[in-house]
Amino acid sequence: MQFLLLAAFLFCVGVYGVLARKNAVLVLMSIELILNSVNINLVALGAYRGYEEAIIGQVFALFTIAVAAAEVGIGLAIVLLIYRNRADIDLTQVDLMKG
């Protein structure tokens, strides 16, 4: 129970960060908080069920870590491209697709 509550708290803090930050690197950090809360959930729910399920939960948490690494790589590349084109990474100014 307490592990799942901690994960929910991390998730909500991450959601707040995504909504309230306008520096793109800080938004990516908040997304990392969300991904870590998912990892805690996977491992904790596996551990509640027993040994076999704990192993399965850990395998999926490993997959999530790999996906998070890929996401940070792509995300920072996009942030660098925005910076090169606009000399600023203020996400409130990136509104080319706004009608």
Add this chain to the structure above:
Amino acid sequence: MLGQQIAFGILALVMGVSALRVVTAKNVVHAALYLVLVLSGVAGIFILLAAEFLAIVQILVYIGAIVVLFLFGIMLTRAPIGRSNELDNDQRWAGVLVGLGLFGLLAAILYNGFGRTKLPESEVARSGDVGLAIFQTYVIPFEVISVLLLAALVGAVVIARRD
């Protein structure tokens, strides 16, 4: 079990405060360093959950690689290194509302569903068993993940290069 409770309390306190500082810090570099604290706390939680291999991977990949990537990103985009009041947009109170509402909802649901669930006395997950699970049952997802990682890295190079 008591030791586990005490360790969890300390870790949860440190992680909660650091996570709040990650999203409220006025200094970008400080936010990245608080993120290191949160990620180490997650590694400690993994050890409490008897997942030591995952804890080591967490430290290696997250603190060793991802935080360093973040620091590179901060340097390359010449973010304001000192204090800055220009890091938050004007949706802060809407964000607080969404965050608190979501946490209340999730806490109520978790209390209903898992209120009396106790962690069973589990043995430590042996790394060999984790490896067997990856390379026998889940070998196809594992290969897909490696292709995904390769594609993401090639894509990052293509996106970020100057031409």
